Amino acid sequence: MHPLDPLSAGELAAGRAILVAEGLLTATTRVPQVLPVEPDKASVAALVADRRIQYTLLDTATGHARDAVVSVTKRELLSCEDCGEGQPAYLFEEYDLAAEITKASPEWQAAMTRRGLADRVEHAFCAPLAPGYFGRPDESGRVIRSLTFLREDENDSPWAHPVEGLIVHIDLTGRRVLRVEDEGDVPVPPEHGRYGNVPPRTTLKPIEITQPDGPSFTVDGSEVTWEGWRLRVGFNAREGLTLHQVSFQDRSVLYRASMPEMVVPYGDTAPGRFWISYFDAGEYLLGKNGNDLRLGCDCLGVIHYFPAFVADDHGHPVEIPRAICLHEEDYGILWKHTDLDGNAEVRRSRRLVISSISTIGNYDYGFFWYLYLDGTVELEAKATGIVFAGAGHPGSAHRHANEIAPGLFAPVHQHLFCARLDVAIDGDRNSLYEIDVEGVPTGEQNPHGNAFTWRETPLRTEQEAQRHADPAKARVWEIRSADRTNRLGAPTAYQLVPKPSATLMAQPESTVHQRATFATRHLWATPYRADERFPAGDRPNAHPGGAGLPAWTAANRDLVDTDLVLWHVFGPTHIPRPEDWPVMPVDYSGFTLRPYGFCDRNPALDLPSGTAGHCRP
Missing domain, CATH: 3.10.450.40 (Nuclear Transport Factor 2; Chain: A,)
Known part of the structure; x- marks a missing residue:
């Protein structure tokens, strides 16, 4: 082993x-x-x-x-x-416990009766929701909140029928209700949210993906090799899918890559939503909620599955038989040129896909790592599932939520992922630079006004490395080796190429800002420390804030020619739309890590032309 x-x-x-x-x-x-x-x-x-x-x-x-x-x-x-400050992640059994405590509460029962819903409690779904942190005296222990959703039967989607303004605050350790808020008399939206029984269209013709000679990758235990790439695939209960010892052409690129945290803050001021800011890794565990993937649905092609083992609430092992999917897929043209005589050379791109999917309540998250034939690494996060909604009067306007179905209002929110990249560009001694493209003022250095150039800024300390993406400057961050140069004499390097998105929108005085400070920058960098794993700290659940990246980087440690860890924040800011209901099309986000002088020339020159006879005049 x-x-x-x-x-x-x-x-x-x-x-x-x-x-x-x-x-x-x-x-x-x-x-x-x-x-x-x-x-x-x-x-x-x-x-x-x-x-x-x-x-x-x-x-x-x-x-x-x-x-x-x-x-x-x-x-x-x-x-x-x-354990230190903050609470451990929630147990699966606490989800059921929260529902039991809620439904046994006379205050909740009275609220349902007052609203004329007493005859609908049998199939009511009482969602167990992380409470955030607000320093309330009665919320010093293990606390959870519950919002109520109705179902027409056990198979109905509860998210379509929120009981607006009914919030139950629960002490899980004492197994008691702390208090019940019952505000307003907004009608429960009546329209169902079923999405699996729609008659399928018949116009799509099949697409078959076959590899008659088998895949190009090989798997030996957790080690994968493919077209110059070598890596180890891992999985744990908190982060889910992890990559280790990633190398290209027998040269190191990444020691470890993972998704250690994400936060989902909501921008609604309503009593049932202002406190929502889920930490889906630290509070709920991405890996423990990993899906058992299905051939032809979650993955398509010639598949290798990796099982994963997590522990249940009692510490017993539980298998997720197909937790990780490995396959190849075509990715269009990698390079092409038609010369002056009309002769064309073209090579098709292909990528190796390593993926997993986790379901946290109403949302589903897919994490897809791509390795390309030219040495590029990409991470794509796919957010789908069912948007979280409340109720309102049909046709009314709401500043913080959109009406997506009659009387159903989905609040604006964010999905802010934080990738941890323990980079190792030709070894453990690396330095970090910010590269901006900028125009040159018209004058002696730019007599015709057309010139532009690039500026390299070394990011030498942790404080200097707290950065925002800037698409107006085509900003990238470059990780350079201290130990190897290419044939042109420049340090070998990789560039982190962001896909710019908003950072945390909450105000600095808010508690979510204190707890999710990592999400206020697109980039952080730290020297490697084995115990610095989670950007919001080890236990973000009910934590007052300040842990993780803001605490570590306060020391302003040196980053020059050292073992670097990059922390990259990205993800969608979601203003829900009617097309997101009753199930949301995938919202894509991510980043690219591409070689920049790591290779001496195009590493994909030797790809065969006309594979399988597809390339013909």
């Missing part, structure tokens, strides 16, 4: 057995999060595999939480310490 292989079922079972032997699992102990403890880089290079697991242990009777680290190699407990 390689030191970076994802956790196996046997290891999770062995780790749990160690906790049992140490008396750390009682009748009231639950396990909100289980993560591999990745070995340090020197151990990985030496192939030394002391396999360790970190278990977050929550006593549901008291709310006390601890982090325990075990070595399944040595079969021993290594440490057990109290």
Whole structure:
């Protein structure tokens, strides 16, 4: 087993057995999060595999939480310490618990009766929602909020029928309702939100993707090789899909790449929505909510699936049989030229796709890593699912929400992803530069007014490296090797090319701004530290803020010729539209990491022409 292989079922079972032997699992102990403890880089290079697991242990009777680290190699407990500020991620069983507490509440029942909805409580869905942080005296422990949605039957989509203004605040540890807000008498939208029973169109002809000789990639355990690329595929309960030791033409590009956090802040001032700012990795766990993918639906072509193992609320291993999809796909023209004599040379592009999909409540998120034949890496995040909505009077105007169906109003919100890129451009010693294209003022240096050039700005410290994208300047960020040059004498490099989008729109004095400070910049950079994994801190749930990137970068550490980690924020700002209902077409966002002087010339010159006879006069 390689030191970076994802956790196996046997290891999770062995780790749990160690906790049992140490008396750390009682009748009231639950396990909100289980993560591999990745070995340090020197151990990985030496192939030394002391396999360790970190278990977050929550006593549901008291709310006390601890982090325990075990070595399944040595079969021993290594440490057990109290968790710091903030709450562990939510348990799956707490979703049902929140609904049970809500429905048993006399205040909730009275609110439903007052609204004339008492006869519809049987199929009511009481959504378990992270509460944010507002410093209220009665919300010092493990708290969750619940909003009520109606269903016509068990198979109905609840998101179509919100009960506006009914908010239940719950103490999960005390198993009690803290208070119930019941404001307004807006009618429940009547139109259903079913989307799976629409008669299919018959005009589309089949597209068949075949590879009669099999795929071009090979898989050996977690290691994948394909057309000059080599990498290891990983998966854990919090981040989901991870990539490790990514190299191109036997030269290192990335030591590790992942999606460690995302925040979904809402811009509505309504009582049932002003507090919404979900941290889908830190509060709910992207990997634990990973989908079991389906051939021909989530992925298309000749597929290799990787299983993943996560732990349930009691620490037992659970398999996601097809958590990761690996396949190739055509990607149009890679390069082409027709010479002066009319002779054309053209080569088609292809990319290797490594993907996973997670469902968090109403939204679904696909994370697709692409490797290209020319040495480019791309991440594409696909947001789909069902928009979160409230109710309003049909035809009325709302400053913070759009009417997307009669009486159904979906608020403006953001999906802000943060990728963590532990770069290794020809080794661990890298430096960071910002490249801007700018016009030259008309004058001696630009006599005809046509000139423009580029400006290189070294980002030498953590404070200097807190940057925004700027499409007006074609801004990119360049990571240069300190140890290798190309044939022209320049440092080998890769460029991070953003697809500019808005950063966090919430005001600096807001609590979400304090908790999600990472989302206020498109770029952060830090020197590598093994314990700096999550940009909003280890426990963003009910955390007052300031953890993660703002705390680490306050030291303003040096970034020159060092082991660099880049943190890139991107994602859509969503003003919902009628076309997003009842299920939302994919909203795409992402970034590109492309070679810039890493290769001495086009690395795809040797691609064959006319593959499979498709290229003919």
